[in-house]
Amino acid sequence: MVESWGETGSVKATVWVDGWQMQCCGEPFVVGSRVVWSVTEPDSEWLAVVAGPALAAGVTHAEEHHSDGQRDLDSLEGVVVAIRAVHYRAAPDPYGDPRQLHPVAGSAKIVTVEEATGWDEVEDLSFAGYLVDLGER
Numbered sequence: 001m002v003e004s005w006g007e008t009g010s011v012k013a014t015v016w017v018d019g020w021q022m023q024c025c026g027e028p029f030v031v032g033s034r035v036v037w038s039v040t041e042p043d044s045e046w047l048a049v050v051a052g053p054a055l056a057a058g059v060t061h062a063e064e065h066h067s068d069g070q071r072d073l074d075s076l077e078g079v080v081v082a083i084r085a086v087h088y089r090a091a092p093d094p095y096g097d098p099r100q101l102h103p104v105a106g107s108a109k110i111v112t113v114e115e116a117t118g119w120d121e122v123e124d125l126s127f128a129g130y131l132v133d134l135g136e137r
Contacts (some may be wrong), residue, residue: 011133012078016042016062019129022118025065030115033080035134037063038073050103050128051086051110059131078134085111087125103128 015037017026029035039061047056067073089107092098109125116130 011081011135013060013076013134014058015039015076015132015134016047016059017116017130017132018063019118019120019127021063021065022116022129026063026116026118028115028117029080029083029132031080031083034078035080036075036077037061038065038067039076040064040067040073046103049105050088050108051131052106052108055086055108055110055131063132076134078136080132081135082133083113083116084131085113085116085120085122086128086131087111087120087122088128089124090126101126 042056042059042062044056044059047059050056051059061074061076064073087109088103090101091104093100093102096102103126107125109122110131111120111122113120113130116132120127120130
């Protein structure tokens with residue numbers, strides 16, 4: 001659920017929104033939108049590789065559309081106060097299948113955006129998702 005909202009307050013949560021989930025089932029949103037999301041705990045190890053350890057440490061939730069039934073989902077409501085698109089360089093795993101690409105640690109490019117559609121492209125980089133700061137009205 002997304003609707004436009006006016007004034008925002010301080011940040012109460014930072015939510016990771018996977019690009020692939022946004023492309024599949026997410027609704028676009030903008031800074032100022034009021035959102036209600038199903039959330040779970042973020043994958044902090046993966047986020048540290050993709051976005052860097054400092055940003056990953058601040059992520060409090062991960063938005064989830066596809067529950068596997070093994071994780072509990074909570075509901076989180078707030079007003080979008082900031083959106084950052086996260087991109088990374090991908091390369092084959094030197095110890096695994098060379099056809100499978102993995103994020104290269106330290107290659108993150110973080111871009112502040114005003115809207116999230118799930119299709120943020122940066123040349124020569126892979127789009128991972130969004131870091132979304134939510135505040136209260």
